[in-house]
Amino acid sequence: MVMPNRWRASFGPHLLLAVLGGAGPAAAGPPPDVPAAARPPNIVFILADDLGYGHLGCYGQTRIRTPRLDRMAAEGVRFTQVYAGSTVCAPSRASLMTGLHQGHAVIRGNSPRVPLRAEDVTVAEVLRRAGYRTAAIGKWGLGEPGTSGIPTRQGFDRWFGYLNQQHAHDSFPDYLWSDEQRVAVRKGAFSHDLFTDEALQFVRGQRGRPFFLYLAYTIPHANSTARRMDSPGDAPYQGEPWPAPEKALAALVTRMDTDVGRLLDLLRALGIDRDTVVFFTSDNGPHREGGVDPAFHRASGPLRGIKRDLYEGGIRVPMIVRWPGRIAAARVSDQVWALWDFLPTAAELAGAAAPAGIDGLSMVPALLGRPQQNHEYLYWEFFEQGFQQAVRADRWKAVRTAPGRPLELFDLAADPGETVELAARHPDVAARMEELLRTARTESPDWPTRGSPAGRP
Template sequence: MKPILLLLILTTAQTLFAQQRPNIILILADDLGYGDVGYEGQQKIHTPNIDRLATLGMRFTQFYAGTSVCAPSRASLMTGRHTGHTAIRGNRGYQPEGQYPLPDSSLTIATVLQKNGYATGAFGKWGLGYPGSTGIPGKKGFTDFFGYNCQTLAHNYYPDHLWANDSLVHLPNSKNKDSVYSADLIHRHALEFIRRNRSRPFFLYLAYTLPHAELQVPHDSVYANYLAEFRDAHHAAYAAMVTRLDRYVGEILRGVQAGGLGANTLILFTSDNGPHREGGGDPAFFHSSGPLRGIKRDLYEGGIREPFIAVWPGKITPGATSNWTGAFWDFFPTFEQVAGIPTTKAIDGFSILPVLLGRPQTAKAHDYLYWEFHENNGRQAVRWGKWKGVRLDVNIVADPPIELYDLETDPGEQKNVAAQHPDIVRQIKTDMQESHRSNKDWPLLATENPKP
């Protein structure tokens, strides 16, 4: 056989093998509430593409974020650890830009996939390490990154710079505010990543900044339509931002289909935490938390339970609904199993692939889910079966009481039944104590060293 022909056969075989390994696209909205999408009951904002996504795949009704604010929630997602174990447990910033970094010791799912032959791209908001630190995307498994390093600077949709890997990209926004809308530019880079990697397996992390404050949209949005309907600039801007996010979702889906990748691509859609009240945000007006109590920074359901959709043609049943209880730290082992990689042991997550494939009886379930939050005087929460325990003021009160809610009969967490179930409260308190791993940078005094 001629060498050129042999090389062609080998190259073709390698390409076919690569294409057999599933692509993974994770679309992460920013501060999008459980009730902000049409398929979960939203009446005032139009989300036809997200709603269509729900009909194409499985929607989860009881799936949770890593916690109730950006950085620790994303750290949980990337590392497969809940916020009692993650290296990042709060939104701690550095000057002039960036956040508390993931250390060298933190293994991310992107690193695992990259080492196993996946092209890896992150587009949008990072927030897991300031420029030059151990936590930048390039040191955490991403070959391609475009967007904001700093989540604080990401509040401005007309910045003077973004980042392309380790390089600054200067934008002409200082004098002409409406010249480059960052979310559009980030989205275009993401679409190009899909086109460029059609012949090899890829992991695409789409950490869109919409609809996080500030409430800013360009002139070509549907802002004017919403303004005519609501007659309030903040309401119109928020609705237009959600609709623009919805448009991006539709374009990603079409980009996957146009590249002939639909049957070999798992697409996930969710949000990093509950809806915000900053910059004119009004979750009460939009009923953004749906029937749930709380918003961003709460460990009540509205702060951490998120819309979650999974689409994989031929694998996931269209229009399916699951009440499986899982959380962001389950993505790590799920993606490993999807990619055919042995699952990492020293993490908190369990693969939900059996659930996605319609075999929940073979999936390993959590005994309980745990969250901690290091702002607003410190908070903890546990979801154990139908029970939800919430503890407030853990850094200023000695042994604060635990509120208890029966989510089966009271999903809105309106009736505290702790007094009627002291045995359940004691168990949840034990779970809280066992789940928090001591960390000098993120203490919880009620758990580690209660005041006398």
């Protein structure tokens, strides 16, 4: 979306950075049998569930051990200002898949269960057309059985996992979905382990053709129905004097860290390490469920808020990207971007064209350490607790927690913890942000702005 010229003038030249580097997308990808040196990179996108900005060692965590993700950050780039698509699961994933922010996406909440439409173009469809073999493994949440929203009808060649996001919160399920078939799961099997095994098997099976693996882990999300943390155990934290839910959560984060390491080790063993871009991030901020207190492990780090908030702790997420030989090691970037930028980023990596009319920008220049075009603004809305909105433009962030409530304005450059409200001191900026809250969105019949759909994800 292009901001009217009056916004460009009002926010000043520091808001908009011209594109000084990075190649534009090409028209089509290579055929599957081209030489390896000429092929575009494999793309792996790992999405954690309810992992907070402060849950990883490389983001300041001191209790929970994450050596493999810390090493991944040391071997690649760690971003400090990346945002989820939403503050809860399904809408965040919809933005990731379609390149649309929540003011334009077809899915804007966990309830009602609206599926992706046949006409929606996903990142998997873009990459499959470019010659990629595509797989989605883990938690989907964007279409119930038989609808247009299931992964195999949205560009994925292979699908294994949970369709329904609430089902995904039972980590010891009776069944999962394999492509479009419901399959029984052996009693006591921990679904996260099944997803890791399936992902490793998929990677081993790709020969001579680029692949896209979307690995959507379900941990460290709580079992919301049973109101507990589902975990096979609390190692290596069994000796810690912590509440049981906090030990279980820490064990889940460390287990996921280990399995990310297994995947990276496999890429190296197969000799495709330097031909594969790996992204790791989370779908939203940390939860207060299953007996967990997010303050115990400082799950949001220095940020205010948690899951279901549009303050930074609810939507700012870790993002680590690794591509040996192309992304400089041990780099830290404060580039501002969001999960809806992944689609155009993947398209450029694949040499493919991104769909017209999306909200995302390619972040390939930022990945490679080149000058990057900035967003004019980032926008979020959330309906579960009434209609909430947030917008970020350059250093300024505005939040409205309910219709009719005063706008809250924060200067994130000076106050990333959103502790000092500035609307009265900067009425001109507040007025511009009010206008963005009005113009950055279109109405949705499924998520009316008065009230919100029933149901808690």
